[in-house]
Amino acid sequence: MNKITIKMLAKELRLSVSTVSKAISDSHEISPQTKLRVNEMATKLNYVPNHFASSLGTGNSKTIGVVIPEVVDSFFAQAINGIEAVAVEKGYHVMIYLTHENFEKEKTILKDFESGRVDGVLLSVSRETTKTAHINELMKKGVPLVFFDRVINEIATTKITTNDYEMAYKATNHLVKKGCQQILFLSFSNLLSISNKRLDGYKNALQDNGIEISDLNILHFKNDPKKDYLLLKNKLKLPNRADGILASVEKFAFTIYQACEALQLSIPTDVQVISFSNLEAASFMNPPLTTIAQPAFEMGKTAATILMKALARKKSEIAEEDIILPSAFVVRKSTRV
Amino acid sequence: MNKITIKMLAKELRLSVSTVSKAISDSHEISPQTKLRVNEMATKLNYVPNHFASSLGTGNSKTIGVVIPEVVDSFFAQAINGIEAVAVEKGYHVMIYLTHENFEKEKTILKDFESGRVDGVLLSVSRETTKTAHINELMKKGVPLVFFDRVINEIATTKITTNDYEMAYKATNHLVKKGCQQILFLSFSNLLSISNKRLDGYKNALQDNGIEISDLNILHFKNDPKKDYLLLKNKLKLPNRADGILASVEKFAFTIYQACEALQLSIPTDVQVISFSNLEAASFMNPPLTTIAQPAFEMGKTAATILMKALARKKSEIAEEDIILPSAFVVRKSTRV
DNA sequence: TTGAAAGCGCTAACAG
């Protein structure tokens, strides 16, 4: 009942190990008959190739590493589906690593990848990531890497993002057109380009509408629900409180709804709300949430496809390229008609 | 700039490979000084151990496989967090595999595990899984396996579940007490014990309340949102339509809300709704959704802990045991006060 | 306490 190896198959079939190995990998230099014999014996004896041995030999693992900050988030969960779809189709395995927004964890994970554990990586950096040495090191070792969503611009590789700037601009503009004068921007990081692009979109929209930009209206959330909640609540208590909010991350929407409820502020009458969000629940919220919905599945799929192509070429270099997949602006009832 | 190996460290230090190997794994048979020297050189040269080589040698991979039907689901996403928390702490890596509710995929994945790619597995079966040969095969090869949430009772190992029967009973009873007479049960599988337990809870609650059980009220959803939507909508159009619904899976709640909206049925006035759900959005829905919230994180954590313990013991056998972590019944406004 | 050598299971030249 124990593990059966190529060697055993070979003995059983009175063939050499290499013949069996080649037959199994369907090499052209093996006759159809032997291939058949080998495969029959393999299934008969229930042979399962040892992945580590072949990886050691060939130097590649047929697995890709996906490094993301969090999995309880519709965007990342959907992106995983996209990644997985193309990986599985190409015979690749997927290892998912969570940084929990922690830079040290991200470093540890990428460091481990240097051993060749994965053939390539798909990365969406943590909110704390500013240093890039760990990424450069990995790429220098010949491990191709593609960014998605949360990218580092300084690193020369392909980056899959969505039109963050435009969507933030559009959303902010929408809020202004619907009458907002004091719009809050909820940021999840003051370090990441994605966050700053969204912030810039917000700022420029205000500017173009002749509204003064106030740093007091830019809230840097701490990834700590309780503190963030209090921060926001205090902000909404002020005499001339905000009348619009743009959230840069899905989960912030809950914080907003909660705070408004606590303060008896009506959405959208008192405060209008828009959030970057892929939540399926958005349509069923009270009120239905106006969202910027990112093409999560597509982004994952595209990132994985680019990586697979590089892997197929056996070249670790990946073109420095920005692929921007547009998000959808879905107007619902958390903003006025 | 290329991969550096133990051999290179050895040469550099004028030591043998084995000494270096032992030093790195902190073996007691190596002197403190050499350990120090080795470690210094290792970090200096930026040595990263080759995971495949060590796995080939030792026969274990220090990684666990997590097989789940879906990742865009709060329950599974949260469970992953629980699993990951304990795995990382114990120095294990986590590979996540999605079956997308497809039995064949599940089989392929477990088959691949027979090669020793993972040291142990955490499994939540697909909605189609009735045969168990693939699981038995894997376990026979000495790969320990722990079930969580969607278990197979016939297989002798530890199973982490929640009190599905009681919660379904409680929820159904609640609906009856609040005046429902025609309660729909939305099932995601007629094969899985978890689904049947929930169904039994529903049935027994009806029975205990003297309400006739009708097969017409048990809807077997097909994992196809559109069809499921139409099925439900038709059901809600009937002259003596249902006045209560119990959904056995989070995403069904959306189908319900959507159908009610389309038919202009008010929740909870016309139809009262309860769903098994871990959605954070539940409180913010319109109306807020009464839920049965499973201890997802805890379940993942417990499953992983049990597995880690077995792995530490180097024994692949895991006690046949049922660990039941209670869910919370959270009453909100989708049921009457 | 350190070293030599065999081997984990498979792949990949190179010969035959």
Add this chain to the structure above:
DNA sequence: CTGTTAGCGCTTTCAA
């Protein structure tokens, strides 16, 4: 088309 052989990088007896 098939076989021989030498590794891949690390672990692990067994000697020294």
